[in-house]
Amino acid sequence: MYNDEELLEVEDFDQDISLRKELIEEAKQIEMNDDWNEINQKVSQIKRKWKRIPYRDSAAEDELSRELDEILDKLYSKRNEGFKENKELKQKVIEQAKQAAASKNLNEGGKKMDELMEEWKTIGSAGRDADEALWQEFKAQRQSFFDRRHEYWDQMRTQFANAKIKKEALIEQAKTYQDSEEWQKTGEALRELMKQWKEAGSAGREHEDRLWNEFNEARQAFYGRRNQFYDELHEEQKQKYEAKKKLVTQAADILEQQLFQKEHTESMKQLQAEWKQIGSCGKAKDDEIWNEFRGLMDQYFDGLKAMRETKHAQWRDRLSEIRNRKQDMIQDQKRQIKRMQDDIIGLLGERAIQDMEDRIEDKKEFIAELEAEVAELEQRLNDDLKEKE
Numbered sequence: 001m002y003n004d005e006e007l008l009e010v011e012d013f014d015q016d017i018s019l020r021k022e023l024i025e026e027a028k029q030i031e032m033n034d035d036w037n038e039i040n041q042k043v044s045q046i047k048r049k050w051k052r053i054p055y056r057d058s059a060a061e062d063e064l065s066r067e068l069d070e071i072l073d074k075l076y077s078k079r080n081e082g083f084k085e086n087k088e089l090k091q092k093v094i095e096q097a098k099q100a101a102a103s104k105n106l107n108e109g110g111k112k113m114d115e116l117m118e119e120w121k122t123i124g125s126a127g128r129d130a131d132e133a134l135w136q137e138f139k140a141q142r143q144s145f146f147d148r149r150h151e152y153w154d155q156m157r158t159q160f161a162n163a164k165i166k167k168e169a170l171i172e173q174a175k176t177y178q179d180s181e182e183w184q185k186t187g188e189a190l191r192e193l194m195k196q197w198k199e200a201g202s203a204g205r206e207h208e209d210r211l212w213n214e215f216n217e218a219r220q221a222f223y224g225r226r227n228q229f230y231d232e233l234h235e236e237q238k239q240k241y242e243a244k245k246k247l248v249t250q251a252a253d254i255l256e257q258q259l260f261q262k263e264h265t266e267s268m269k270q271l272q273a274e275w276k277q278i279g280s281c282g283k284a285k286d287d288e289i290w291n292e293f294r295g296l297m298d299q300y301f302d303g304l305k306a307m308r309e310t311k312h313a314q315w316r317d318r319l320s321e322i323r324n325r326k327q328d329m330i331q332d333q334k335r336q337i338k339r340m341q342d343d344i345i346g347l348l349g350e351r352a353i354q355d356m357e358d359r360i361e362d363k364k365e366f367i368a369e370l371e372a373e374v375a376e377l378e379q380r381l382n383d384d385l386k387e388k389e
Contacts, residue, residue, distance in 0.1 A: 016056075020068075024071065026042075030042055046068075084126075100141075101141045162200075174190065243278050275293060340363075
């Protein structure tokens with residue numbers, strides 16, 4: 001039997017064993033999916049409590065110590081596996097951060113960096129030393145990207161400011177053309193301003209819409225007036241085209257009759273005068289309808305010319321015929337004079353001879369009249385030839 005002191009000692013031992021068993025159960029309840037800092041705190045608390053329990057160098061205590069060590073070893077083993085897995089995950093995030101840091105699209109790169117940061121936060125610890133080294137590497141990639149983006153935006157702000165100045169100047173130039181009526185020249189000038197506008201680049205979201213509206217308003221003020229002018233011009237040209245088509249119809253009607261008389265010629269000339277008074281109906285249509293009108297005119301006046309040439313030839317033929325006939329008469333009179341001169345030798349009596357001589361003189365005068373007429377006819381024919389030359 002135990003005495004009281006020994007009994008108390010047994011009871012204390014049993015109580016200590018119970019405490020150790022409770023700590024072992026508490027160690028078994030630790031979940032690896034908890035935060036490792038929290039796990040470490042729990043393990044440290046268990047170890048501290050374990051050390052506070054008196055050790056009596058018993059087999060039971062040694063067995064319980066081995067059981068606790070096994071539990072903690074498993075926890076540390078799982079922790080190390082978790083550290084390794086988390087390290088690999090963080091290294092993958094770092095590689096993605098390197099790619100994002102080199103991205104040409106800064107908006108996409110920034111978005112990716114934010115996503116990677118959120119992903120980094122969800123990854124557990126890879127161990128205190130590894131965590132710090134990995135974080136510094138990840139942070140360096142982020143800083144590299146943000147430095148580059150900051151530098152880019154500094155450059156963009158400068159470009160925006162310069163573009164704003166250029167575009168404000170282009171707006172003032174565009175306004176000077178609003179009231180211009182030099183449609184082609186001003187249209188080319190505005191196209192050049194539009195080219196410079198595009199080359200100037202963006203003035204930034206804050207100013208771009210306002211600047212564009214001002215610039216475009218100045219352009220449209222001119223274009224609106226130009227469009228109105230050309231609309232009116234096209235309507236006027238349409239009316240002129242219709243007027244010219246009527247003249248073409250009238251010319252065709254006259255030509256169809258094939259009567260090349262004075263009345264028709266005067267009508268054709270009147271149509272030409274009216275054509276000039278109508279004015280242009282636009283280059284394309286002008287060329288088309290003018291060729292048609294001119295073709296009709298050419299046909300008419302070619303016909304008129306042919307008719308006149310025919311009449312002229314007939315006139316020359318008549319003059320030549322009259323001249324030839326008169327020349328024949330001259331020869332005939334000369335032959336008669338020759339016979340009369342031959343006959344005068346055989347005449348007796350002064351009176352008969354005088355009569356014959358008077359008749360000869362009459363024929364000579366007649367010949368002189370005929371020769372004068374022939375000379376006049378030949379002069380007219382020669383003058384006509386010279387006029388043609």
